[in-house]
Amino acid sequence: MLLEIDNITLLYGRIQALHGISMQVEQGEIVALIGANGAGKSTTMRAISGLRPIASGRIMFEGEDISNVRADLRVIRGISQSPEGRGVFPGMTVRENLDMGAYTRKDSAAIAQDLDRVMDLFPRLKERERQQGGTLSGGEQQMLAVGRALMSRPKLLLLDEPSMGLAPMLIQQIFTIITEINQQGTTVLVVEQNAQQALSRAHRAYVLETGNIVKSGTGPDLLHDPAVKAAYLGVA
Numbered sequence: 001m002l003l004e005i006d007n008i009t010l011l012y013g014r015i016q017a018l019h020g021i022s023m024q025v026e027q028g029e030i031v032a033l034i035g036a037n038g039a040g041k042s043t044t045m046r047a048i049s050g051l052r053p054i055a056s057g058r059i060m061f062e063g064e065d066i067s068n069v070r071a072d073l074r075v076i077r078g079i080s081q082s083p084e085g086r087g088v089f090p091g092m093t094v095r096e097n098l099d100m101g102a103y104t105r106k107d108s109a110a111i112a113q114d115l116d117r118v119m120d121l122f123p124r125l126k127e128r129e130r131q132q133g134g135t136l137s138g139g140e141q142q143m144l145a146v147g148r149a150l151m152s153r154p155k156l157l158l159l160d161e162p163s164m165g166l167a168p169m170l171i172q173q174i175f176t177i178i179t180e181i182n183q184q185g186t187t188v189l190v191v192e193q194n195a196q197q198a199l200s201r202a203h204r205a206y207v208l209e210t211g212n213i214v215k216s217g218t219g220p221d222l223l224h225d226p227a228v229k230a231a232y233l234g235v236a
């Protein structure tokens with residue numbers, strides 16, 4: 001088991017956003033986390049990456065308790081997040097943004113290899129290597145955010161709403177790239193509003209409702225689950 005979340009709770013002041021959720025991600029999987037607005041999807045990602053402390057429960061990574069490990073040290077251990085809303089550095093070029101993704105690493109030969117891999121995955125970024133991040137289109141910024149997260153060579157890639165704001169064709173493309181990244185050996189946990197795409201690409205998925213996991217199963221099982229269809233896939 002790569003990631004094991006055991007009964008975690010998380011508070012924003014007096015507001016309880018997570019009410020004791022448990023989930024697992026196995027090495028090599030794509031796992032999706034779906035749910036409505038405000039369900040706690042981004043909060044779960046922040047708990048895993050260490051951007052918000054949990055109030056109780058435990059987060060295990062590669063068999064070690066990382067619940068109290070600092071966010072930057074979790075990156076070094078192999079957890080990398082591509083945040084919702086993209087978060088590229090607007091005043092830096094595409095190349096500089098990608099270099100920032102590798103800031104915790106010193107293995108320059110392997111960094112160069114990973115840069116080539118990211119450029120292969122996203123030819124659009126290669127064409128725009130010297131362009132400032134802030135001037136990229138929304139879809140290009142999304143690609144850059146994913147590319148930057150990959151530059152830390154993560155064992156676990158956390159993607160928060162990778163399809164947000166993208167045109168339908170680009171949504172397909174970004175999910176195809178996520179599948180490729182996974183096939184190249186990276187385990188992926190993806191949060192998505194686009195449940196259809198996420199469930200059809202994921203090995204397994206969890207459904208989050210108001211801070212609780214209410215359902216889990218294989219991607220295909222949940223795609224065909226009547227309650228999931230009605231609530232998240234827009235079909236009765």
Ligand code: ATP
Binds near residue numbers: 017039040041
């Ligand atoms: P969306 O799909 O809309 O992004 P989400 O499932 O990612 O939703 P979260 O962003 O995790 O939801 O929010 C979960 C709950 O926690 C919401 O009720 C939200 O209002 C609350 N929340 C999130 N961040 C904060 C914060 N910094 N302070 C107070 N409450 C917060």
